[in-house]
Amino acid sequence: MPAPPYSCTIVPLGPAAPAHHFQRVAQLHETELQAGFLAKFGVAFLADFYRYVARDSGCILLVALEGDKVIGFVSGTDDIGKFYHRFILRRGLKLAVRLVSYLLSGRSLSPLVSIRRYLTSRNTTHLPVSELTSLAVDPATQRKGVGKALFAALQEHFRSHGIEAFQVTAAKTQLAALHFYPARGAKLVAKTQLGSLESSVFVCPTARAMRQIAGDVPPGLRGSCP
Numbered sequence: 001m002p003a004p005p006y007s008c009t010i011v012p013l014g015p016a017a018p019a020h021h022f023q024r025v026a027q028l029h030e031t032e033l034q035a036g037f038l039a040k041f042g043v044a045f046l047a048d049f050y051r052y053v054a055r056d057s058g059c060i061l062l063v064a065l066e067g068d069k070v071i072g073f074v075s076g077t078d079d080i081g082k083f084y085h086r087f088i089l090r091r092g093l094k095l096a097v098r099l100v101s102y103l104l105s106g107r108s109l110s111p112l113v114s115i116r117r118y119l120t121s122r123n124t125t126h127l128p129v130s131e132l133t134s135l136a137v138d139p140a141t142q143r144k145g146v147g148k149a150l151f152a153a154l155q156e157h158f159r160s161h162g163i164e165a166f167q168v169t170a171a172k173t174q175l176a177a178l179h180f181y182p183a184r185g186a187k188l189v190a191k192t193q194l195g196s197l198e199s200s201v202f203v204c205p206t207a208r209a210m211r212q213i214a215g216d217v218p219p220g221l222r223g224s225c226p
């Protein structure tokens, strides 16, 4: 029997949104995006990180809300290099404090290696500078169309800002993502490392993918969960 349609709305999260929304985004990041280095810095750091993202004019943070509860989110930036440059200028001290306390707690140097690899792997000129930076859905509501709706809303945001294509990276442990992006029209363009994990870099074309999604999702539901 087909799953019943899942009811939620997709909205942008601005910097003045309630603290519990950023807290929930941070929790989802920490539990669902463990392949990346930011997840290692804890929920408090991540909540502050996403409030920064919500404030940054070159970024977008969209959440799926079920009532007042965040059940998924996606973030993106129009230029990943410029975003990290701004972030390090404005929040570099906080990041350094988190890194030092992480290292002093006797854990591995892997976040440092990951950050270096992540930033140097961006020195490629053939990839779009726009990037889907995070996408996660609450495990209790996965496979119900929430991820597709978030992805479509981010595509629409990029498209409306004149962006034709964006990149996204998925580690080999993120099996759902490795199916999810190609099914949305993304093309595998490179392999890289996320920490110690082999990862795939995809390019997602907004215009073509929008047409593909227009075939999947009734027009009235685009941008909100079916």
Ligand SMILES: CC(C)(COP(=O)(O)OP(=O)(O)OC[C@H]1O[C@@H](n2cnc3c(N)ncnc32)[C@H](O)[C@@H]1OP(=O)(O)O)[C@@H](O)C(=O)NCCC(=O)NCCS
Pocket: 032, 033, 134, 135, 136, 137, 138, 141, 142, 143, 144, 145, 146, 147, 148, 149, 168, 169, 170, 171, 174, 175, 176, 177, 179, 180, 183
């Ligand atoms: C990837 C993710 C965001 C998808 O969200 P979702 O709400 O479950 O996805 P949807 O229900 O909208 O879309 C389902 C589609 O995704 C793919 N997919 C999702 N989970 C899958 C799985 N476990 N195995 C294979 N394909 C999967 C399929 O293409 C599926 O389409 P189908 O149902 O028609 O077969 C979600 O699985 C998640 O949060 N994963 C953990 C975090 C993560 O890996 N994020 C991506 C980082 S790059």
